[in-house]
Amino acid sequence: MTTKDMKDIVALCKRRGFVFPASDIYGGINGFWDYGPLGVELKNNLRDLWWKAMVTCPPIGPDGAPVEIVGLDSSIIQNPKAWEASGHVGGFSDPMMDCKETKLRYRADHLVAYLWKKSEPGKEKFVAFHQEAEEEEKSRRLKKIGFSTDLAEYQKYDFNDPAILGNLANVLGPDAREFGTLTEPKQFNLMFHTFVGATAGEDNKAYLRPETAQGIFLNFKNVLDSSRVKMPFGIAQIGKAFRNEVTPRNFIFRSREFEQMEMEWFCKGEDAKKWQDFWFKERVKFWKSLGLSDENLQIRNHDQDELSHYAKAGLGTADIEYKFPFTAPDFGELEGIAHRCDFDLTQHQKHSGTKLEYLDQTTNERYIPHVIEPAAGLTRGVLALICEAYTPDPGRPSGVYLNFTPSMAPKKAAILPLTAKEEHVPTATKLYLALREEFAVDLDVKQNIGKRYARQDEIGTPYCFTIDNDTASDGSITVRERNTMAQERIALDKAGDFLREKMKG
Ligand code: ATP
Numbered sequence: 001m002t003t004k005d006m007k008d009i010v011a012l013c014k015r016r017g018f019v020f021p022a023s024d025i026y027g028g029i030n031g032f033w034d035y036g037p038l039g040v041e042l043k044n045n046l047r048d049l050w051w052k053a054m055v056t057c058p059p060i061g062p063d064g065a066p067v068e069i070v071g072l073d074s075s076i077i078q079n080p081k082a083w084e085a086s087g088h089v090g091g092f093s094d095p096m097m098d099c100k101e102t103k104l105r106y107r108a109d110h111l112v113a114y115l116w117k118k119s120e121p122g123k124e125k126f127v128a129f130h131q132e133a134e135e136e137e138k139s140r141r142l143k144k145i146g147f148s149t150d151l152a153e154y155q156k157y158d159f160n161d162p163a164i165l166g167n168l169a170n171v172l173g174p175d176a177r178e179f180g181t182l183t184e185p186k187q188f189n190l191m192f193h194t195f196v197g198a199t200a201g202e203d204n205k206a207y208l209r210p211e212t213a214q215g216i217f218l219n220f221k222n223v224l225d226s227s228r229v230k231m232p233f234g235i236a237q238i239g240k241a242f243r244n245e246v247t248p249r250n251f252i253f254r255s256r257e258f259e260q261m262e263m264e265w266f267c268k269g270e271d272a273k274k275w276q277d278f279w280f281k282e283r284v285k286f287w288k289s290l291g292l293s294d295e296n297l298q299i300r301n302h303d304q305d306e307l308s309h310y311a312k313a314g315l316g317t318a319d320i321e322y323k324f325p326f327t328a329p330d331f332g333e334l335e336g337i338a339h340r341c342d343f344d345l346t347q348h349q350k351h352s353g354t355k356l357e358y359l360d361q362t363t364n365e366r367y368i369p370h371v372i373e374p375a376a377g378l379t380r381g382v383l384a385l386i387c388e389a390y391t392p393d394p395g396r397p398s399g400v401y402l403n404f405t406p407s408m409a410p411k412k413a414a415i416l417p418l419t420a421k422e423e424h425v426p427t428a429t430k431l432y433l434a435l436r437e438e439f440a441v442d443l444d445v446k447q448n449i450g451k452r453y454a455r456q457d458e459i460g461t462p463y464c465f466t467i468d469n470d471t472a473s474d475g476s477i478t479v480r481e482r483n484t485m486a487q488e489r490i491a492l493d494k495a496g497d498f499l500r501e502k503m504k505g
Pocket of ligand 1: 254257258380381
């Protein structure tokens with residue numbers, strides 16, 4: 001199998017208009033990205049399919065009846081008291097280490113340390129790397145400092161291991177030239193803040209939401225009072241989230257502004273296990289239906305020490321992980337399915353003074369429900385889809401194609417008049433005008449046909465419809481299939497039916 005190189009994927013994303021660095025003409029800004037003409041189509045497709053799978057067409061529950069989920073779009077800035085109640089003001093922080101030499105800052109839990117076998121007893125030497133650093137980057141660094149580049153000669157340590165933290169004087173930081181320049185870890189809050197109104201003071205301080213989930217808890221009562229939902233039920237939301245990540249890395253995988261797709265499923269505490277299992281299976285099924293392959297997906301249960309404050313008491317969190325080219329052979333988180341217990345609603349009830357209980361009309365029982373939360377990254381999902389679709393193929397002019405499923409492809413079909421001759425263009429334009437009412441299609445008139453096919457391969461368009469001399473005589477067009485490059489002829493007036501059929505699969 002040909003390996004996928006992240007540099008090539010990032011280059012294609014820029015060249016073809018999927019993702020650009022934000023403020024590109026000013027040299028960019030670390031951790032921020034813009035989605036170009038095709039990137040926004042792809043992101044919208046993922047967003048819409050998630051919304052369909054959650055809100056408009058949610059799955060059939062374990063008891064055979066369809067589950068009930070309603071949507072929400074809450075504000076990015078909320079009353080700052082909400083973030084105190086949720087624990088984000090006091091606790092949404094990561095352990096940070098500064099490098100006194102380079103002034104760079106690292107997340108301690110993102111570093112790994114290697115003990116060099118050849119170091120002397122009592123004077124053990126450790127080399128630190130970012131856990132997401134590629135092998136090539138590690139070798140370059142080891143060579144530069146005159147150590148062996150064979151990682152088998154090193155013993156790998158978790159950076160939080162006391163053997164490392166107690167030995168900081170003998171640790172070489174990831175970008176430093178001198179040993180012992182990393183400081184002890186200290187907590188760093190990840191929330192961006194701003195000031196609301198004309199004056200900038202503590203009284204006006206507000207936060208950009210670091211997750212969409214809290215907006216859902218804040219509206220739990222509003223939704224109960226205004227709709228006919230009955231326990232168990234869910235509230236789903238898609239939107240921007242902001243985290244002042246210390247080391248934004250790996251393209252759009254970890255950025256400072258990103259989008260989340262979160263659903264809070266409210267149920268009775270005793271049913272939490274049943275629902276966590278249910279949602280876990282449904283979420284894996286969802287990602288597979290979009291084309292992510294079995295071999296690139298993995299399920300991982302969080303260790304007790306990495307669980308969030310709210311999840312410690314409950315069933316914990318299970319992650320769906322994807323094998324990204326920069327994590328391979330390891331995997332990186334794509335979605336977490338957490339049991340948040342009754343933590344959030346209890347906290348908001350306490351801090352706001354508003355009752356956030358559910359009243360069961362049949363039994364007259366009042367209780368604060370438990371929550372199972374499937375929380376996925378929309379932008380991280382886009383990256384997984386691009387990485388999965390990226391298929392190097394030296395045998396074709398573009399050298400690569402994006403193997404998106406038809407439902408995910410930014411353009412479902414390209415309509416190509418074989419030549420810019422008079423009779424081909426009007427027929428192509430007519431077909432384009434008819435199809436675009438229903439599908440995202442492209443009309444591409446200029447350049448030779450080979451170049452136009454190559455462009456469509458690179459942007460992942462599954463079908464090209466070509467209008468040629470035979471179209472006028474027998475009313476047929478050529479369909480070229482992206483992956484096989486095979487061509488067949490179909491009737492011009494059946495192009496819509498053809499696409500509709502393909503979109504189902
Ligand atoms: P990580 O451990 O990678 O920092 P997390 O466990 O803090 O992530 P959650 O708070 O569970 O992440 O957020 C839910 C989802 O949001 C994640 O599974 C991921 O897909 C996405 N996500 C979180 N942080 C980022 C980020 N900085 N950039 C892009 N997506 C993110």
